[in-house]
Amino acid sequence: MGADDFPILGIDYVHLYVESAVKSVQNLSHLFGFDEVAYAGPETGCHSALSHMLTQGNARLVVTSSCENEKVTSHIWRHVARHGDGVKDIALRVMSVEAAYRKAIERGARPVHGPIVLWDEHGMVRRAAIHTYGDTFHSFVERHEYHGPFMPGYREVGVVQSRNMGLQAIDHIVGNVELGQMNTWAQFYADVMGFSNRVHFTDSQISTEYSALMSKVMEDGSGNIKFPINEPAIGKKGRSQIQEYLDVYQGPGVQHIAFATGNIIMTVSEMRAHGVKFLNIPQTYYDDVRTRFADVPEVDIDMLARLGILVDRDEDGFLFQIFTKHVVDRPTLFFEIIERRGSRGFGLGNFKALFEAIERDQRARGAL
Ligand code: FE2
Numbered sequence: 001m002g003a004d005d006f007p008i009l010g011i012d013y014v015h016l017y018v019e020s021a022v023k024s025v026q027n028l029s030h031l032f033g034f035d036e037v038a039y040a041g042p043e044t045g046c047h048s049a050l051s052h053m054l055t056q057g058n059a060r061l062v063v064t065s066s067c068e069n070e071k072v073t074s075h076i077w078r079h080v081a082r083h084g085d086g087v088k089d090i091a092l093r094v095m096s097v098e099a100a101y102r103k104a105i106e107r108g109a110r111p112v113h114g115p116i117v118l119w120d121e122h123g124m125v126r127r128a129a130i131h132t133y134g135d136t137f138h139s140f141v142e143r144h145e146y147h148g149p150f151m152p153g154y155r156e157v158g159v160v161q162s163r164n165m166g167l168q169a170i171d172h173i174v175g176n177v178e179l180g181q182m183n184t185w186a187q188f189y190a191d192v193m194g195f196s197n198r199v200h201f202t203d204s205q206i207s208t209e210y211s212a213l214m215s216k217v218m219e220d221g222s223g224n225i226k227f228p229i230n231e232p233a234i235g236k237k238g239r240s241q242i243q244e245y246l247d248v249y250q251g252p253g254v255q256h257i258a259f260a261t262g263n264i265i266m267t268v269s270e271m272r273a274h275g276v277k278f279l280n281i282p283q284t285y286y287d288d289v290r291t292r293f294a295d296v297p298e299v300d301i302d303m304l305a306r307l308g309i310l311v312d313r314d315e316d317g318f319l320f321q322i323f324t325k326h327v328v329d330r331p332t333l334f335f336e337i338i339e340r341r342g343s344r345g346f347g348l349g350n351f352k353a354l355f356e357a358i359e360r361d362q363r364a365r366g367a368l
Contacts, residue, residue, distance in 0.1 A: 005221070006100065006103060006104075006192075007222075008094055008100075008222070009092075009093040010093050010224065010225070011092060012093035014061050014091070014170065014173065014257060015061075015062045015064065016061065016063050016064070016085060016088065017064055017065070017080050017085070017086065017088045018065050018085040019085060021063045021064055022050070022065075024063040024085070025063060027327070028054050029163055030163070030275075032056070032271065032274075032276065033165030033167065034054035034056045034059075034061065034163070034167075036052050036053070037053055037054065037055050038053040038155065039051070039052050039157050040151075040153045044153055046153060048066065048074060049065065049066055049076055050064065050065050052064075053150045056167040057168035057169055058168060058169040058170075059168070059170045059259055062150075064076055065080070079135060082135075083249050083330075084249065084328055084329055085328035085329065085333065086249065087136060087253065087254035087257070087333065088135070088137060089129070089137040089139050090132075090136070090138055090173055090227075090254070091127075093140075093142070094141070095142065095144075096142060097126040097140045101114060101115055101128035108188075108191060108192060109130040110130060110131040111129075111130060111131075112137050113128060113129055114128055115128040118153065122147045122148025124146060124152075125145075125146045125151055125152055126141075126143075127139055127140060130192075132185070133175050133229075134177075134249075134251040134252035134253045135253070136175070136253055136254060165266075165267050165271060166261045166262060166263050166266050167259040167261055167337070168259075168260045168262055169259070169260050170257060170259060171260040172226035172227065172228060173226075173227055173257050174227070175227065175230070176229075176242050176246060176254075176255040177229055177231050177246075177252040178232075179231055179233075182214055182215070182230065183216070186216045186229055189227060189229075190218070193220065194220070194221055195219055195221075195227070196219060197218060197219075198217045198219045199216070200215070201216075201348065201351075202214055203234075205348065205351070206355070208355045208359060212233035212234065213231065213233050213240055214233050215230045217346065238362075238368040239368060241359070244331065245331070248331055249330065249332045255333065256334045258337070258338050259336070260338055260339070261339050264337060268308075269307065277324065278322050278323065278325065279322075279324070280360070281308045281310065281353060281357055282357075285353045289305075292349070293311065296318075309321070310350040312343065312345065312348065312350050314344075316344055316345075317342015319338060319340050319345060319346075319347055320338065320341075323335070323336050323357075324337075325361065331361075331362075
C-alpha cells in the first residue's frame with residue numbers, strides 16, 4: 001500500500017474540546033500568534049456548543065466548548081470532564097470522503113459516523129469520521145466544493161490584527177497509548193491508511209534513570225503526515241512520563257502537536273515575549289552542543305542557549321526544536337516548535353536532555 005492507495009491531502013485541522021473556548025482562543029492568539037478566523041455558536045444556529053477556528057500559516061486549530069445548560073448531557077462536556085482540555089479529532093483532508101471512509105471501514109477502522117454533506121451559501125463539505133486511539137477521532141474532510149471561511153455553520157470573524165509568530169504548518173502529532181499498544185496502533189495506521197513505519201525508537205535509546213518510552217513514527221505515503229506513537233516502558237525508577245499522561249488523561253490521547261517554523265529564533269523570541277513557558281534546558285546541555293557543533297559556525301549556540309532551543313543533526317541536516325510546558329491544566333498536552341534544516345528526524349540526540357527536563361517538572365508535581 002502506498003500514497004495512491006489512501007491519498008491524504010493534509011491535516012485539515014486539529015479539534016480540541018476545552019472547558020472554555022473563549023479562554024483557549026485568548027491563549028492561542030495572545031501567546032502563540034494564532035488568528036481567529038471563523039466562529040460557530042448560538043448566533044450561527046448552533047445552540048449546544050461554541051467553536052472558534054484559528055489559523056497560523058497552514059495550521060488550523062478548532063476549539064470547542066459546551067454551552068448547554070444541562071451540561072451532563074453534552075458529549076463535549078463529558079469529554080472535558082474525563083480528559084481535561086484535549087484533542088478530540090485530527091481531521092484529514094481527502095479527495096473523496098466516500099472512498100476514504102469505505103476503505104477505512106473495510107480495513108478494520110471503527111466508524112464514528114458515515115459520510116454526511118454539510119451545506120451553506122459558500123458550498124458543500126463532505127465529512128465522515130473513524131476512531132483512533134482512546135476517545136480520539138480522525139474525521140475525513142472533502143472541501144474542494146467549499147469557498148467559505150471554514151465549514152458550513154461557521155461565520156467569518158474579521159481578523160483585526162494578525163499576530164503571526166512564524167508558525168507555518170503542523171509538522172507532526174504524537175499520540176500516547178498504553179503499555180503494549182504501540183504496535184497495535186502503528187499497525188492500525190499501516191492497515192487502514194497505508195502509512196509506513198519510518199523510525200522506531202526503543203527504550204534503550206529513549207530512557208533516563210526514571211523514565212523510558214518506546215516510539216514508532218508512522219508516516220503517510222507523501223511523507224507529509226507524521227504520527228509518532230509512544231508507549232511507556234518500564235523505567236529503572238519512578239513512573240514513565242507516558243504513564244503519567246495515561247493516568248491523568250484517563251486513557252490514550254494526543255501528547256503533543258509540533259508546529260513547523262522557518263525561523264525558530266524569531267518564533268521563540270516572540271512567544272517568550274508574550275509569556276509562553278518552555279521546558280528549561282540546563283546550560284550543561286549547551287556545553288555538549290558546543291562540542292557536537294564545533295564544525296558548524298553558522299549555528300549560533302549562544303542564541304540557542306539564551307532561548308532554550310535544542311538542536312540535533314543527522315545525515316540529512318539539522319533540526320532545531322523546543323517544547324512548551326503543558327498548555328492545558330492537566331499535565332497532558334504540550335506544543336513543540338520545530339525548524340527543520342534538512343533533517344527529517346525527531347531529535348533523537350535531544351531525548352535525554354528533554355526527558356531530564358520533563359522529569360524535573362514531574363518531580364515538582366510529586367509524580368516521580
Ligand atoms: Fe515531537
